[in-house]
Amino acid sequence: MPSLNTPQLLVSFLIFLATANFPSNIKASTNTNDVYQPCSDTKVQKSDGFTFGIAFSSRDSFLFNQSQQLSPCDRRISLSSLNSQLAVFRPKVDEISLLTINTSSFFPDTYGGYMVAFAGQKYAARSIPAFVANSTYIVTSFTLVLEFQKGRLQNLYWKRDGCASCAAKSNFFCLNNQDCAIKTTDCKNRGGSVDCSLGIQLAFSGTDKHLAVLNSWYEVENLRQYSLYSLYSNLRDSLTSQYSNLF
Ligand SMILES: *[C@@H]1O[C@H](CO)[C@@H](O)[C@H](O)[C@H]1NC(C)=O
Ligand SMILES: *[C@@H]1O[C@H](CO)[C@@H](O)[C@H](O)[C@H]1NC(C)=O
Ligand SMILES: *[C@@H]1O[C@H](CO)[C@@H](O)[C@H](O)[C@H]1NC(C)=O
Numbered sequence: 001m002p003s004l005n006t007p008q009l010l011v012s013f014l015i016f017l018a019t020a021n022f023p024s025n026i027k028a029s030t031n032t033n034d035v036y037q038p039c040s041d042t043k044v045q046k047s048d049g050f051t052f053g054i055a056f057s058s059r060d061s062f063l064f065n066q067s068q069q070l071s072p073c074d075r076r077i078s079l080s081s082l083n084s085q086l087a088v089f090r091p092k093v094d095e096i097s098l099l100t101i102n103t104s105s106f107f108p109d110t111y112g113g114y115m116v117a118f119a120g121q122k123y124a125a126r127s128i129p130a131f132v133a134n135s136t137y138i139v140t141s142f143t144l145v146l147e148f149q150k151g152r153l154q155n156l157y158w159k160r161d162g163c164a165s166c167a168a169k170s171n172f173f174c175l176n177n178q179d180c181a182i183k184t185t186d187c188k189n190r191g192g193s194v195d196c197s198l199g200i201q202l203a204f205s206g207t208d209k210h211l212a213v214l215n216s217w218y219e220v221e222n223l224r225q226y227s228l229y230s231l232y233s234n235l236r237d238s239l240t241s242q243y244s245n246l247f
Helices: 007-017 216-222 227-231 233-238 241-246
Strands: 052-057 085-089 097-101 114-119 137-139 141-149 152-158 173-175 179-183 198-206
Touching: 114 152, 137 173, 198 216
Parallel strands: 141 198
Antiparallel strands: 052 085, 052 114, 097 198, 137 179, 141 152, 173 179
8 A cells, every 4th residue: 555645636546456355245336425535524324325434553653642532534644744544444434344354565563553433524434543463463353333423423432342252362462441452563474374364343323314324333243343244255275264263
């Protein structure tokens, strides 16, 4: 991925680099959301596409004046001039999706090791920075919840399971009682054999602009953290063979 520049400029390009993997049986339905930039405001309904970004950088890069966390869209934190990368996704509202970021030529620890999910400008929403990797550990599996009120994105947050899914699994290390990590030395291109691409399971909660309730969140609650991976046979072979004993 190229360096983060002005978000406006890079979005259309990066949208092709950061691929969202959807199950193939999705029925075509009508998109009414014409906003394709993550740094713009919009209101969505079920079946719309919704564009948001994930920025990778150091935790401090997301802070204004070393104290206030701002959206990567906010020009007061000039992420573009710092060591950072941007990925842009456009999942369908209220459909559980698994987003993947291939790490064969992008290793998050070289870009500060943290990521923030974000969208919006005047109504800017951003997640807290999530630890992804340092030189010792990498966390490859995440669940991100996008919470809407009347179709407007209010909040993005990382859903964690307190390491329940990796407890007692020998290749995994539980970091800070919340993240299941593997050693970076187990990763391909780092001396190991594991594909350490990132998988981000998405879920939607709240209401759309017609006040219809977004339900995919409840489905994820009922799924185990890694359960969606088993739906993606192409990933199961590469990304998640190391997780196969979790299914
Ligand atoms: C930055 O933080 C310092 C110390 O907390 C404060 O005195 C200063 O006013 C802040 N600057 C801005 C631009 O907010
Ligand atoms: C990597 O992160 C883990 C978990 O926060 C920490 O214990 C470890 O000291 C870090 N290693 C380096 C080299 O920063
Ligand atoms: C990442 O890209 C490499 C090289 O193109 C490929 O071999 C690997 O299967 C990809 N991993 C995933 C999870 O798509």
